[in-house]
Amino acid sequence: MRRYSQRQNLSTLSEINITPLLDLAFVLLIIFMITTPLLESSVDLVIPSSGATNLPIKSQQVQIVSMDRSETIRFNNQVIDLKTLTTRMTELKQKNPDMAVVIRPDRDLPVQKLIALMDALKQAQIMKIGIATRAGSK
Numbered sequence: 001m002r003r004y005s006q007r008q009n010l011s012t013l014s015e016i017n018i019t020p021l022l023d024l025a026f027v028l029l030i031i032f033m034i035t036t037p038l039l040e041s042s043v044d045l046v047i048p049s050s051g052a053t054n055l056p057i058k059s060q061q062v063q064i065v066s067m068d069r070s071e072t073i074r075f076n077n078q079v080i081d082l083k084t085l086t087t088r089m090t091e092l093k094q095k096n097p098d099m100a101v102v103i104r105p106d107r108d109l110p111v112q113k114l115i116a117l118m119d120a121l122k123q124a125q126i127m128k129i130g131i132a133t134r135a136g137s138k
Contacts, residue, residue: 061096063089064132065121066104071113082120089124100128 066074073080105114
């Protein structure tokens with residue numbers, strides 16, 4: 001008789017009530033949903049300032065390179081490939097060491113193509129690179 005009661009106890013232990021686990025999961029989900037927006041906006045940064053002034057960049061020192069969605073690179077409104085752009089930028093950098101480049105990418109241009117263009121400018125030893133954007137988000 002004792003063995004029979006032990007078998008019955010073992011069968012009842014194999015059933016797990018998951019209701020408390022679901023309650024705990026929902027409570028944790030609600031806690032994370034409430035605290036996540038608070039964590040994102042809680043970073044209060046004070047940008048450091050410097051007493052040194054930046055020298056203004058003259059317009060003749062700025063070169064504009066554009067790339068459209070078909071990955072066509074234009075420099076001074078002329079279609080150019082990546083290798084030719086690198087050699088031409090190297091020549092211009094030797095003539096004018098303070099040269100800066102502004103990249104005007106198309107909105108639908110893949111990011112990897114933009115990175116390849118920036119790598120080509122880096123090979124030409126150009127460190128002043130900017131990306132032109134529009135003020136609106138649409």
